[in-house]
Amino acid sequence: xxxxxxxxxxxxxSAELMNNIFGKHFSNSILNKMEDAAVLELHGRxxxxxxxxxxxxxxxKGGDIGKLxxxxxxxxxxxxxxxxxxxTAGFILEEGLKLSLLDNIVSSMARTAAAAGVVIIAxxxxxxxxxxxxxINTAGIGSIPEGxxxxxxxxxxxxxxxxxxxxxDHHACILSARMGIDNNIMSDCAILNPIVxxxxxxxxKVKAMRDVTRGGLGTVLNEIADMSRCGIEIxxxxxxxxxxxxxxxxxxxxxxxxxxxxxxxxxVIAAEDGEKALELMKKTAPGREAxxxxxxxxxxxxxxxxxxxxxxxxxxxxxEGLPRIC
Amino acid sequence: MxxxxxxxxxxxxxxxxxxxxxxxxxxxxxxxxSGIRSLISHKIKLISGPGCPVxxxxxxxxxxxxxxxxxxxxxxxxxxxxxxxxxxGGSLSCAKGEGAKVELMYSPLKVIEKAKENPDIVYIIAGVxxxxxxxxxxxxxxxxxxxxxxxxxxxxxxxLIMPALNWICENEDGIDGFICPGHVSVIIGSxxxxxxxxxxxxxxxxxxxxxEHILAAIYDxxxxxxxxxxxxxxxHNLYKNAVRTEGNQKAQEIIDRCFEPGDAVxxxxxxxxxxxxxxxxxxxDYDAGSKGLDSDIRLPESCRCGDVIIGRINPDExxxxxxxxxxLTPYGPxxxxxxxxxxxxxxxxx
Numbered sequence: 001x002x003x004x005x006x007x008x009x010x011x012x013x014s015a016e017l018m019n020n021i022f023g024k025h026f027s028n029s030i031l032n033k034m035e036d037a038a039v040l041e042l043h044g045r046x047x048x049x050x051x052x053x054x055x056x057x058x059x060x061k062g063g064d065i066g067k068l069x070x071x072x073x074x075x076x077x078x079x080x081x082x083x084x085x086x087x088t089a090g091f092i093l094e095e096g097l098k099l100s101l102l103d104n105i106v107s108s109m110a111r112t113a114a115a116a117g118v119v120i121i122a123x124x125x126x127x128x129x130x131x132x133x134x135x136i137n138t139a140g141i142g143s144i145p146e147g148x149x150x151x152x153x154x155x156x157x158x159x160x161x162x163x164x165x166x167x168x169d170h171h172a173c174i175l176s177a178r179m180g181i182d183n184n185i186m187s188d189c190a191i192l193n194p195i196v197x198x199x200x201x202x203x204x205k206v207k208a209m210r211d212v213t214r215g216g217l218g219t220v221l222n223e224i225a226d227m228s229r230c231g232i233e234i235x236x237x238x239x240x241x242x243x244x245x246x247x248x249x250x251x252x253x254x255x256x257x258x259x260x261x262x263x264x265x266x267x268v269i270a271a272e273d274g275e276k277a278l279e280l281m282k283k284t285a286p287g288r289e290a291x292x293x294x295x296x297x298x299x300x301x302x303x304x305x306x307x308x309x310x311x312x313x314x315x316x317x318x319x320e321g322l323p324r325i326c
Numbered sequence: 327m328x329x330x331x332x333x334x335x336x337x338x339x340x341x342x343x344x345x346x347x348x349x350x351x352x353x354x355x356x357x358x359x360s361g362i363r364s365l366i367s368h369k370i371k372l373i374s375g376p377g378c379p380v381x382x383x384x385x386x387x388x389x390x391x392x393x394x395x396x397x398x399x400x401x402x403x404x405x406x407x408x409x410x411x412x413x414x415g416g417s418l419s420c421a422k423g424e425g426a427k428v429e430l431m432y433s434p435l436k437v438i439e440k441a442k443e444n445p446d447i448v449y450i451i452a453g454v455x456x457x458x459x460x461x462x463x464x465x466x467x468x469x470x471x472x473x474x475x476x477x478x479x480x481x482x483x484x485x486l487i488m489p490a491l492n493w494i495c496e497n498e499d500g501i502d503g504f505i506c507p508g509h510v511s512v513i514i515g516s517x518x519x520x521x522x523x524x525x526x527x528x529x530x531x532x533x534x535x536x537x538e539h540i541l542a543a544i545y546d547x548x549x550x551x552x553x554x555x556x557x558x559x560x561x562h563n564l565y566k567n568a569v570r571t572e573g574n575q576k577a578q579e580i581i582d583r584c585f586e587p588g589d590a591v592x593x594x595x596x597x598x599x600x601x602x603x604x605x606x607x608x609x610x611d612y613d614a615g616s617k618g619l620d621s622d623i624r625l626p627e628s629c630r631c632g633d634v635i636i637g638r639i640n641p642d643e644x645x646x647x648x649x650x651x652x653x654l655t656p657y658g659p660x661x662x663x664x665x666x667x668x669x670x671x672x673x674x675x676x
Contacts, residue, residue: 179432252432253355253407308333308537310361315673318653 003097008127021103022123025110026089030121038121040086042143047082049073050139057177058101058134062169062187063262065136066105070112071191071262072213073140078196079209079265081150082142087113088122090137094130105134116191118142148200154207155228160274161294162267164195164287167217167241168259172248185244190263194284204277205270212266216258219316220266221294221302231299234314236306238293258317268296329538332545339367339548345500346370346547347637349487350377350507352535354667358674360537362544370544373637374667376490377507379455380407381635381659381666382592383483386619387454388413390481394450394614395426403431403440404452407663410656434466441470441478450614453482458509460484460603461577464584467605467612479614482604485590488518489601493592495526498636503529503547505540508565513581515573516563529559532569539564584609591620593659594632631658634667641671648672 006013023032030038053069063071070087077084089109093102113120118140169188176183192211199206208228210220217239225232241249241256249256263286269277274292281287294302302314348354354374357363363372376382388411395402395418402418409419409428422428431437434451441449453463463480470478487510494501506519511532519530529550533543546562563569581603590602597620605613629651630644641647641660651657653672660666 179430180436181432253352255359304361306359306361306537308329308360308362308365308541310364310537312358312361312364312674318673 001099002095002132003093003099003102003127004095005127007093008125014125017125021099021106022125025106026120026123028119028121030119031123038086040121042085042141044146045144046141047077047080047144048139048141049076050137051076052135052137054135055174056133057174058105060177060187061173061185063189064105064108065134066108067112068189068262069136069138070109070116070118071189073138074116074118075192075211075265077140077142078192079150079211080144081148081200081206081209082144084116084118084140084142084193086121087118087138087140089120090124091126092135093125093127094133095127096130096132097134098132102134112191116193150206150209151227152208152210152224153227155224155230155268155296156207157230157296157298158271159207159268159296160271160292161221161232161296162269162274162278162281163212163217163240163291163293164192164265164267164281165240165263165289166245167212167239167261167264168245168249168256169242170262171216171259172245175252176248181248183244183248185242185248188261188263190286192263192265192286195265195281195287198280198284199267199277202276202280204273204280206267207270208268210266212261212264214260215317216256216260217266218255218257218302218314221314222316224266224268225300225302228296231297232294232302233297234294234302234304236304238291240289240291257314329541332541333365336366336370336541336545336548339369341369341552343369343371344502344548344551345373345637346503346505346544347373347375347494347501348377348505348540349375349491350505350509351663351666351670352508353377353505353533353540354670356535356537356540358670362537362540365541366544370548372544373501373640374634374670375494375504375637376592376594376635377456377487377510378660378663378666379459379483379485380411380663382485382490382594383411383454383659384591384593384619384621385413386621387481387483388417389415390615390619391418391450391452392416392421392426394481395421395428396424399446400448400450401427401429402450402452403429403434403437405432405454406430408452408454410662411659412656412662434462435469437478438466438469438473438475441475442473445477448477448479450479450481453480453484456485456487456507456510457513457581460585461513461580464580467584467609470612471609476611478612480605480612480616481614482602482616483590483619484585484603485592486587486601486603488514488522489598490592490595491519492522493595493598494636495522495528498638501528501637502551503531503559505543505547506530506532508532508534508568511565511569511573513574513577515571516561516569517571518573519561523559523561527559530561532561532563532565534565534568588617592635594635629657631660634658634660641668642675644668
């Protein structure tokens, strides 16, 4: 069975799709009311984020577009110090999409949402002509507990920067699949709640957090340096990356510094809490390969101290990271 | 001698200014990534050479690629770097935005499977590269011929490195020594540089890609230039675990079976005799019209792309560098390619 235009008609086929797939996996007391809008009770400061997911292939090693669509929005909320509460999901389905595949994707979203402690409270489905593809938009809100002031503009000289794990896994996995390169590189797509929760629970002085997605670490650190009007010095030797990802990058002329992840973050921590924060991070599943990779310094932009003691400037990513010729 | 001593000596170098050309884009990239310039004396200038195949491809070749990508029932297969190189009528990236069929490949051999699956589509392989990648094109065409596959064509801009190095030695006095391209040397062997080294009296050193390898090569060249005890200079192979004196003869044979030399235009250099490779007459049916793609883009007068490729100036000495010409809106291919000198400079300096 595949998606056809009648599934987007609003009639019986739409209702069946709703009950048999979305209702089955997403069922909860707010969504089940089936009103025109979800009604929520929230107090205090609210963080809100939205993101659209268009990844191909739809299913890849270590995840699928459904898991990714929840991780992406949940992680964005977490990076502001918010506790993610609710998300919405909008689907654009192309004619020809297998219903069994859609069922798997929706089920994957439901599992990831449950693990992240968020409830899917509203949704929408449209069907368009195409070749069996799927696009998902998620929007989420979370509440920010009293006293949390997280911003990329908060960093000061001496702060340390922790990276929660290896660089480039998701990007290398997707690119391998698209280019038909057979390897064992898995996407790192994951929710970052365990890391963020442990840092706050243990009173770590967190200044800023960012998830390392498109643009990679190089771009993220430049954004932090710009917003905090400071410099950042990366220690090359400290940067974690899997050997297979490094080799993949070498072959294609890509730099792990500019490769996207979907389950990694950087946290800027007050110097005195740096070591403790690193230990805590390493005790979590998504942070077990965490490392202290950089320091905030007086100055401007991002520089890297290289393995041999040289230094170089690390700029933002320009354009698309296309594989080179040889 | 350990690496600390080498760095120390290169840092303290105080002789006459030296210009050393690293021919290969992967070396250029490694030099930046490891901050080698910050480790050695400013009297040792590292010049980025013509070792990026995309950067030396003339605009008319890009135009022919774009033309094929827009034809009915045609798909153009290319390496990623070619996508943004501007031709006279736009880039492949622009063409794709307008509905042209362009697909990225990482190995031309993979196109065989595609061609078999879709016999109604003609696959045009954009064959750009030096000796390193040429055997893969040769094997693809041989395999297509063996299996009787008719819907693959090769549009070549294949180039040989030695004619270009000879051209530089003949036309440019300023370069004191060369770090030979690592991957190309695997194929052609360290012997390939001997005649040029003796004729033009310049040191040629074959090096690997780790920063330690490059520093050792720079040190070797500086030492040769400083001692000058002997008449003439030497080719030294510091990448012996990958590069043999005679090179990879099997790969050379594969190349010779399919291709023959012919004149080719290098962006920035002009026509160099017998510096290109074209399919032999027996494979003429697989050629997509590769000869005669000589005309180049009319770049703005202030563009110094040609001078950069030859190593006459550093990228940041071009008046357009980082201003009108930047990685988002490149004029010359040296800014487009990840192996191009301008792109590498821009990414790694501010």
